[in-house]
Amino acid sequence: MKKKLLAFLLGTSLVMGLAACGGGNDKSTDTNKDTGTTTKTSNANDAQKIYDQKCSSCHGGDMKGAMGPNLTKVGSKYSKAEILDILKNGKSGGMPAGLVTGDDADTIATWLSGKK
Template sequence: MKKKLLTLLMGTALVMGLAACGGGNNDKGTDKGTDKGTDTVTSDAGAKIFDQKCSGCHGGDLTGGMGPNLTKVGSKYSKDDILGILKNGKGQMPANVVTGDDANQVAEWLAAKK
């Protein structure tokens, strides 16, 4: 009985974790298209997208959880490297959690974390 309960809890935790990592709606009302030529707008948009789609696994403060710590990810990976990880996945992270312009904004924001 204990094994069945533990299996159920672990399975539920895994499903919830994956939903948090790749979940969220594809809200078209976000900061897309509002870039007025400033890094702050892009940075804010990248942070907002990260919060919606990535923080469930990587933590709202980037210190990790199910996913790795990303507080200094920009010192290890370039923007293009991060885009590749977002597109192809890595380890337990599924591919295409964030795509298109959203992926560019998140990659730029994360690449600045040094």
């Protein structure tokens, strides 16, 4: 009986330990094969959370536009740098400056520039 209890406790501990250690990484890394440099890239889930909090009220939860324009294919119109500039400085016609800043702005710009 003691062996079964001990086996159960060890098995439970193992499962709990693996669950606690696995997959908590929200960021991944990309390595440039030419230069060998490694950079952190944001997970699309991070970008989606930021978008939901800061952007969806104007651009819609489905990104198809509301008060703001449709963003579903914004990456075919603007580069990452241009999107960062719009986030930083705003755009005439309603996009206010500074709604998303810092790393969040970079995360959103990277994500949106991939929407083609």
